[in-house]
Amino acid sequence: MRASCGKRAGLCGLAILVALSGCRQKQGPESSAPMAITTSSGIEMVLIPGGSFRMGGVAGNDDEKPVHTVWLAPFWMDRYEVVQEEFRKYQISDPSHFKGTRQPLEQINWTDAALYCNERSLAEGLEPCYDEDTWACNFDANGYRLPTEAEWEYACRAGTTSDYSFGNSVAQLNDYAWHAANSGATTHPVGQKKPNPWGLYDMHGNVAEWCNDRYAKDYYGASPGENPRGPDEGQERVLRGGAWNSSPESCRSAYRASDPAIDDTCLANDAIGFRCVRNGPRETPGAGSKQGVAAGATRQASGGEIMASGSKSKTGFVCHDIYLEHKTTPGHPESPRRLAAITERLKAGGLDAQLVHLAPEPAPEKWLRTIHDARYIERARRACAEGDAILDTGDNPISTKSYDAAVMAAGGVLTAVDAVMEGRVANAFCAVRPPGHHALADRAMGFCMFNNVAIGTRYVQQQYDLAKVLIVDWDVHHGNGTQATFYDDPSVLYFSVHQYPFYPGTGTESETGRGKGLNTTINVPLPAGSDDSDYLEAFEKKLRPAAVAFAPDFVFVSAGFDAHENDTLGGMRVTTDCFGKLTRIVKGIAEQFCKGRIVSVLEGGYGLEDLAASVETHLRVLMD
Numbered sequence: 370m371r372a373s374c375g376k377r378a379g380l381c382g383l384a385i386l387v388a389l390s391g392c393r394q395k396q397g398p399e400s401s402a403p404m405a406i407t408t409s410s411g412i413e414m415v416l417i418p419g420g421s422f423r424m425g426g427v428a429g430n431d432d433e434k435p436v437h438t439v440w441l442a443p444f445w446m447d448r449y450e451v452v453q454e455e456f457r458k459y460q461i462s463d464p465s466h467f468k469g470t471r472q473p474l475e476q477i478n479w480t481d482a483a484l485y486c487n488e489r490s491l492a493e494g495l496e497p498c499y500d501e502d503t504w505a506c507n508f509d510a511n512g513y514r515l516p517t518e519a520e521w522e523y524a525c526r527a528g529t530t531s532d533y534s535f536g537n538s539v540a541q542l543n544d545y546a547w548h549a550a551n552s553g554a555t556t557h558p559v560g561q562k563k564p565n566p567w568g569l570y571d572m573h574g575n576v577a578e579w580c581n582d583r584y585a586k587d588y589y590g591a592s593p594g595e596n597p598r599g600p601d602e603g604q605e606r607v608l609r610g611g612a613w614n615s616s617p618e619s620c621r622s623a624y625r626a627s628d629p630a631i632d633d634t635c636l637a638n639d640a641i642g643f644r645c646v647r648n649g650p651r652e653t654p655g656a657g658s659k660q661g662v663a664a665g666a667t668r669q670a671s672g673g674e675i676m677a678s679g680s681k682s683k684t685g686f687v688c689h690d691i692y693l694e695h696k697t698t699p700g701h702p703e704s705p706r707r708l709a710a711i712t713e714r715l716k717a718g719g720l721d722a723q724l725v726h727l728a729p730e731p732a733p734e735k736w737l738r739t740i741h742d743a744r745y746i747e748r749a750r751r752a753c754a755e756g757d758a759i760l761d762t763g764d765n766p767i768s769t770k771s772y773d774a775a776v777m778a779a780g781g782v783l784t785a786v787d788a789v790m791e792g793r794v795a796n797a798f799c800a801v802r803p804p805g806h807h808a809l810a811d812r813a814m815g816f817c818m819f820n821n822v823a824i825g826t827r828y829v830q831q832q833y834d835l836a837k838v839l840i841v842d843w844d845v846h847h848g849n850g851t852q853a854t855f856y857d858d859p860s861v862l863y864f865s866v867h868q869y870p871f872y873p874g875t876g877t878e879s880e881t882g883r884g885k886g887l888n889t890t891i892n893v894p895l896p897a898g899s900d901d902s903d904y905l906e907a908f909e910k911k912l913r914p915a916a917v918a919f920a921p922d923f924v925f926v927s928a929g930f931d932a933h934e935n936d937t938l939g940g941m942r943v944t945t946d947c948f949g950k951l952t953r954i955v956k957g958i959a960e961q962f963c964k965g966r967i968v969s970v971l972e973g974g975y976g977l978e979d980l981a982a983s984v985e986t987h988l989r990v991l992m993d
């Protein structure tokens with residue numbers, strides 16, 4: 370059967386932009402199954418852990434020998450073969466012979482499978498792996514690609530050494546695979562048979578799957594031991610897993626095939642489909658893997674070194690006397706005493722001497738204007754200069770120096786970004802006032818004048834050409850200003866966990882972004898009384914998978930400590946210790962994706978003693 374070669378232009382001409390996912394974690398079929406996510410386009414992927422296995426078959430065909438040990442870096446793999454409804458999202462005519470929305474795509478030639486990988490990468494803001502002229506695969510890109518043959522067999526085996534992922538019994542194959550004896554001479558919707566131990570379906574049978582590698586019969590004799598990628602030359606590409614028309618023999622885990630009919634990669638038959646993979650989280654060097662694997666696994670798309678785990682991080686600290694000159698009304702919770710409590714605590718505990726003190730400068734108005742209207746900036750300046758008592762609403766009391774403090778607060782964040790980006794520090798904490806996450810483009814709100822974190826975000830994107838920024842906001846209040854700023858922006862993943870219902874009234878779970886920014890806002894509203902376990906669950910189950918899929922280039926924390934159990938405004942039951950655990954999770958994400966780059970910025974937190982203790986805990990983890 371022939372598949373059209375004309376799809377390429379159609380595929381390439383698409384300009385679909387699907388915002389990158391907020392993903393939800395799914396439980397695998399077994400408790401020991403690897404972590405899984407669902408991408409924004411609804412595709413389930415399983416995290417295949419890095420490790421080694423014995424590749425090939427002792428009793429198999431000649432091309433399965435010699436059996437040899439292969440080391441692989443971790444990767445994500447589609448739980449199912451790519452199905453027709455998924456392919457049709459790209460408005461491409463479906464080449465499949467056996468039609469059905471959940472049936473595997475087939476009659477797909479290798480080149481078009483690679484092209485699909487590129488389109489899916491682009492749709493999610495990832496770097497495509499394939500050069501569409503030469504079809505060379507860039508394994509350093511963070512987008513989708515076809516699995517290497519070794520990745521495919523490793524995932525199929527899922528730790529087993531038997532003929533099939535369930536053992537050696539051909540009789541059992543019916544439970545796991547559609548093959549010649551039970552398929553009725555057709556494909557079937559994916560996922561109907563039992564999965565393998567890692568939760569992957571249809572690894573045996575249904576349709577054979579394209580691998581990235583070129584096929585060579587004798588490749589195993591010369592294959593490198595780490596992340597093998599097949600021979601450089603060869604007309605045929607590898608096919609794995611067997612199909613609806615296969616014998617049990619050719620559904621084996623080690624069975625290797627190629628399509629002998631293929632000499633120009635532009636032929637395909639109705640027993641051939643594919644599934645995609647993507648590079649997994651990078652490991653830290655020396656984390657137990659062999660040296661070469663670790664090095665391969667830790668290579669950064671943007672280059673540069675990685676913070677060695679176990680070494681102390683240099684942590685920057687921004688504070689300035691002008692922040693104390695922003696005077697609120699007597700009895701107002703957002704008082705200068707907050708910063709005094711923090712700095713005194715750090716000195717008393719000896720932390721102050723270990724921090725790298727960064728002297729802030731006022732933010733140039735150019736950067737304020739990336740977030741705020743010029744007229745609002747001027748209005749705020751004049752209100753302070755003229756001695757007004759409040760700005761916009763009664764909860765924003767101001768003094769004559771408040772504007773200068775606010776400009777320096779935003780400037781402090783820019784200073785911290787510079788220090789991190791220049792490598793002078795690994796991460797930084799900004800003890801600034803007034804806070805920022807409620808501030809809107811044209812209005813002060815909730816003790817906030819300028820949105821410090823939002824301004825920092827635009828700064829790091831524009832000044833340092835970084836594409837994707839993750840903002841983690843654990844203040845007890847929803848950061849409505851930050852959300853509004855980036856609501857339709859797919860380059861910023863805004864994650865907020867907060868008390869709800871509560872001030873400012875926004876932050877429901879259904880607020881997920883808009884337009885291109887759909888699914889790059891994630892809200893976790895929690896009822897009053899929520900505790901450490903609720904926060905940790907939100908971070909583990911909602912933040913981490915979404916961050917992994919997003920792969921940030923930089924991380925900001927809107928660090929409010931008013932979810933503390935003793936806070937005077939918030940109604941949550943978070944302990945001091947928990948802020949360290951939350952920090953640890955965010956730090957893990959930053960180390961995995963962006964060399965540990967974190968700038969954390971103080972938002973709320975009103976019980977002085979507990980605020981200071983929580984900041985200290987937060988800093989101790991940042992400095993770890």
Ligand SMILES: [Zn+2]
Pocket residue numbers: 844845846929931972973974
């Ligand atoms: Zn707050």
